[in-house]
Amino acid sequence: MFRLILVSLFCFTSARLSASESVRIVCDGPKKDLSNVLLQLPITAKDNSLFHVTDAKGMVYANQVRHGSLGLGTEKSVLVILVTNWKANENLKLSVTDVTNNPRSEIHSGKGFQWTTLDNYPLLKLDERPVLEYMNSKHDNSSKTGHYLTFKLYHHVFDPVDGKTVLTSGAYREDEKKLYAHHRGLFYGFNKISYDDKKQADVWHGSKNEFVSDQGILAQDAGYLLGSQRLAIDWHGQDGATFAKEQRELTAYNLPGGTLIDFVSLLKTDKPKVRLDGDPQHAGFHFRANMEVADNQKTVGKEKINLDTYYLRQDGKGKPGETRNWDPKTKKGPVNLDWNAMSFVVGNQRYTVLYMDHPKNPKEARYSERDYGRFGSYFEYDLTPQNPLLVRYRLWIQRGDMTLEQCQALSAAFHYDGKTQPE
Numbered sequence: 361m362f363r364l365i366l367v368s369l370f371c372f373t374s375a376r377l378s379a380s381e382s383v384r385i386v387c388d389g390p391k392k393d394l395s396n397v398l399l400q401l402p403i404t405a406k407d408n409s410l411f412h413v414t415d416a417k418g419m420v421y422a423n424q425v426r427h428g429s430l431g432l433g434t435e436k437s438v439l440v441i442l443v444t445n446w447k448a449n450e451n452l453k454l455s456v457t458d459v460t461n462n463p464r465s466e467i468h469s470g471k472g473f474q475w476t477t478l479d480n481y482p483l484l485k486l487d488e489r490p491v492l493e494y495m496n497s498k499h500d501n502s503s504k505t506g507h508y509l510t511f512k513l514y515h516h517v518f519d520p521v522d523g524k525t526v527l528t529s530g531a532y533r534e535d536e537k538k539l540y541a542h543h544r545g546l547f548y549g550f551n552k553i554s555y556d557d558k559k560q561a562d563v564w565h566g567s568k569n570e571f572v573s574d575q576g577i578l579a580q581d582a583g584y585l586l587g588s589q590r591l592a593i594d595w596h597g598q599d600g601a602t603f604a605k606e607q608r609e610l611t612a613y614n615l616p617g618g619t620l621i622d623f624v625s626l627l628k629t630d631k632p633k634v635r636l637d638g639d640p641q642h643a644g645f646h647f648r649a650n651m652e653v654a655d656n657q658k659t660v661g662k663e664k665i666n667l668d669t670y671y672l673r674q675d676g677k678g679k680p681g682e683t684r685n686w687d688p689k690t691k692k693g694p695v696n697l698d699w700n701a702m703s704f705v706v707g708n709q710r711y712t713v714l715y716m717d718h719p720k721n722p723k724e725a726r727y728s729e730r731d732y733g734r735f736g737s738y739f740e741y742d743l744t745p746q747n748p749l750l751v752r753y754r755l756w757i758q759r760g761d762m763t764l765e766q767c768q769a770l771s772a773a774f775h776y777d778g779k780t781q782p783e
Contacts, residue, residue, distance in 0.1 A: 387443075387452040388778035396615055397443040397773045401780065402434045405458070412459045413441055415452060422614075424585035430609040430624040431752050440586060442613070453783060472614065473587030475580055482577070484587040484612060489523035491612050491619060492516065494589060495530065495545065496574040501600075505533055511566035513574055513593060514545035515610060517647075520619040520757050525707050527757065529648045529733070539655075542566070543648040543734045546755070548608070548625055550738070551642035553597075555634040561597040564642045568598045578607065586613050595627075604629045604743065618758030620770075627749040634743040640686045640693075640728030642738075645753050647713055649733025650706045657732060669731040672701040672712070672762060686726035694727040699771040701762055702735050712762040716774045718752040 387399065403409075405425060413421040422442045428435040439456070446452065471487050482494040493516040500506030509531045519525040528545040532538040542565050549572070551564035561570045575592035582588075588611035595604040609624040623645060638644070657664040665681035672678070674697065686693030694700070698719075703712040715735060717725055722739040729735045743749050754774045 382455045382457040384783040385454050385456065385780055386783045387454065387780045389450040389452065390446055390448055390772075390776055390778060392448045392772065394446045394448075394773050394776060395444060395769055396620070397446055397776050398613065399441040399443060399780065400429055400432055401439045401441070401456075402429070402432060402436045403439045405437050405439075406460070407437070408460065409437070409458060410460045410463045411439060412457045414455050421454070422585050424581075424583040426581040426583075426586065426588055426611075427579040428590070430590060430607055430626055431622075431750070433750075442585060442615075472584040473582040473612070475582050475587065475589075482580075482589065484582070484589070485523075486587070486612070486614060489521075490518040491520075491523065491587065492518070492589075492610060492621070494591070494610075496591075497531075499571050499573050501569070501571075505535075507566065507569065507571065508534055511571035512542075512544060512547060512549065512563065513572050513591075514547040516545050517619065517621070517755075517757055519709070519711075519759070520617075521759055525650075525709070527650055527706060527711060527713075529651045529654075532651070538651055539657075539732055540734070541651070543646065546610070546621075546623065546645075546647060548623070548645045548751075549643065550636045550638045552637040552639070553603075553634060554637075555597075555603050555629075555631045559597055559599075559603075561595070561603065562642075563595055564638065569600065570598055571596050572606075575605075584614060586611055588612070603631055604634055618756055621755045621757070623751075623753045623755070625749070625751050627743060628745070629743050629748075630745055632744065636741040636743055636749070638738050639688055640726045640738060641730070641734075644725075644736050644738025645751065646728075646734055646736030647702070647715060647755065649702070649704050649713075652706050653704050653733035656705075666704070666731045666733070668705040668710075669733065670703050671729050671735070672703060672764065672767060674698065674700075674764075674768075676764065681731045683729035683731055685728050695724050697725070697727055697737070698775070699767055700727060700729070700735060700737075701767050702729070702733070703761055704733050710760055712758055712760065714756040714762060714767050714770060716754040716756075716771050718754075719775055721751050721753075722749070 429438045484492040497510040500510045532541040549563040551562045553561040579590040590609040593606040594602045611622040613620040657666045667680040699716045701714045725737045727737045
């Protein structure tokens with residue numbers, strides 16, 4: 361017997377059935393046509409459980425059980441179901457059957473995701489293609505260089521077709537004189553943090569011995585549909601003491617045409633208040649492209665610009681090298697965007713990264729763009745024991761250019777919030 365807990369955002373109902381029976385559920389139809397919607401249903405089941413999911417027409421849906429969901433606030437197993445195409449206003453009627461003892465090959469074929477290591481770092485592969493790498497070096501405080509190379513944790517992202525090219529920037533020694541090497545991979549943090557009256561911290565630059573440290577992998581999943589990793593991370597101030605604790609969850613999905621990545625973070629503190637603040641260039645959740653993008657800047661007038669980089673925004677395609685940034689002096693610039701996309705070139709291949717912000721993330725979300733390959737957003741927040749910080753972002757990475765319609769469709773799927781209930 362297993363128990364399926366049906367979820368509408370954070371509201372739960374439940375149903376029980378034996379292994380020979382099926383649970384039937386109804387999901388509210390979206391307001392417009394959607395594609396690649398990922399439904400997450402908390403479920404009480406064994407870790408190795410397999411399920412067969414079909415709709416009223418007999419269509420089979422790819423699915424996988426994972427160990428909990430940070431975004432849903434549950435440590436119970438979660439059944440993730442991929443809805444490839446979903447018509448507007450069409451309620452989805454699904455039948456969920458436990459087939460652990462009689463697996464169906466049509467939904468569990470192929471090698472799928474696997475966790476392994478690369479140079480001692482955790483590496484997620486899809487079949488044999490590298491997808492994500494967790495750069496979790498132990499903090500080295502034996503020297504200035506050691507600290508600089510290890511004060512932050514981040515993830516690398518690989519080419520979504522063959523995995524041979526690392527699309528994100530890593531750690532460089534300061535004497536290598538690389539452009540803004542404190543921006544690394546997929547990274548989350550703030551450069552203006554205050555707590556305990558007068559204590560200050562900047563985990564973005566780490567210039568006064570601040571750092572974040574890896575406290576272990578709490579959960580890891582790998583299967584046909586997804587590969588995920590939930591991490592324990594401590595945030596340390598100038599004195600080395602911990603002032604906040606984070607759980608960070610990254611999930612990559614098996615979809616055609618590119619790599620879809622969910623980034624979820626839950627930050628907590630036992631301090632009376634930790635003020636999180638910064639500026640658009642040095643706070644929040646950001647993507648930093650391979651250092652080659654910065655190295656290929658050309659002098660144009662009095663500026664160095666990479667003319668291979670452009671941004672695709674909700675109002676259309678920008679000019680090569682043109683950027684938009686929220687200005688803290690004028691309080692003007694891009695804020696509260698559903699999405700933003702950066703297109704750049706690495707190894708003579710063009711790539712586009714679509715950055716999607718969840719509507720329930722804190723606002724005002726202030727955006728930053730740079731032609732050397734870094735973009736993202738930040739917000740201000742008062743972290744307290746009663747007011748933890750949960751954020752959710754989604755990235756889509758593909759070769760080549762993207763269209764406005766593609767970006768809008770992926771963003772709409774991320775924002776789906778329909779109800780799910782027993783039939």
